[in-house]
Amino acid sequence: MKKSSIIFRIPKLYSLGIRLLYFGACARLKDMVGNGKKVFEPACGYGRIKKYLDPSCTYSGIDLNEDFINYGKKNGLDLEIGDILKKENYQESDIIILSDILHHLSLENIKKLVSIASKFAKEKIVIIEPVFVDVASGKDFFSKFLAKFFSWVDYDGINNIEKWFSRKDYDALFEELKQKNNFSQMNISFFNYHCFVESII
Ligand SMILES: C[S@@+](CC[C@H](N)C(=O)[O-])C[C@H]1O[C@@H](n2cnc3c(N)ncnc32)[C@H](O)[C@@H]1O
Numbered sequence: 001m002k003k004s005s006i007i008f009r010i011p012k013l014y015s016l017g018i019r020l021l022y023f024g025a026c027a028r029l030k031d032m033v034g035n036g037k038k039v040f041e042p043a044c045g046y047g048r049i050k051k052y053l054d055p056s057c058t059y060s061g062i063d064l065n066e067d068f069i070n071y072g073k074k075n076g077l078d079l080e081i082g083d084i085l086k087k088e089n090y091q092e093s094d095i096i097i098l099s100d101i102l103h104h105l106s107l108e109n110i111k112k113l114v115s116i117a118s119k120f121a122k123e124k125i126v127i128i129e130p131v132f133v134d135v136a137s138g139k140d141f142f143s144k145f146l147a148k149f150f151s152w153v154d155y156d157g158i159n160n161i162e163k164w165f166s167r168k169d170y171d172a173l174f175e176e177l178k179q180k181n182n183f184s185q186m187n188i189s190f191f192n193y194h195c196f197v198e199s200i201i
Helices: 011-022 025-033 048-052 066-074 107-120 132-136 141-153 167-180
Strands: 038-042 058-063 078-081 093-099 121-130 185-191 194-200
Touching: 011 066, 025 048, 025 093, 025 121, 025 185, 025 194, 038 107, 048 058, 058 066, 066 078, 093 107, 107 121, 107 167, 132 141, 167 185, 167 194
Parallel strands: 038 058, 038 093, 058 078, 093 121
Antiparallel strands: 121 194, 185 194
């Protein structure tokens, strides 16, 4: 298998990059998740999301990146190696968070992931996706150049990023996921070039 990009090999480097990209946007998670919830994160990386939750919440996660999982475990987090596309790796939880993972997957695997998550989340699924990648979704030379550059930087060693979503693509995707999984409600909000999608079960 091709080696992942350097940011997926050095958790501290990933952490620095992601903090610059999000610029505090994840602080909203505390309100979206609430207090005393059991939270599970498939594709958790090294578990950076934990620090945005209220301390009364429990947090666990799975990922296939051993460097990230070991780093998170050293920091006392409840993380395990596991494939997010296999339902036997899931735990029933109040909230499932899918942060920065959908755009790594094929459309077929996005649908599979959200379908599995919807069976294990009792209250809601919170999806977080970067929407600034819209600039890499066009057909012109500059967009194509950015698409290649983003795919190189964001290569996780597991998935080849097939396409970068435009805002319209994301809208269509979220609507399809809502219909397919019978979510009773979907709230979409935008902060610092990222979208936060609360899908209520
Ligand atoms: C951009 S990182 C996001 C990490 C974390 N959710 C965050 O917001 O910091 C994407 C993660 O998805 C993981 N991943 C991709 N495909 C996976 C799969 N099939 N099973 C488990 N983890 C996967 C990668 O190893 C990587 O850590």
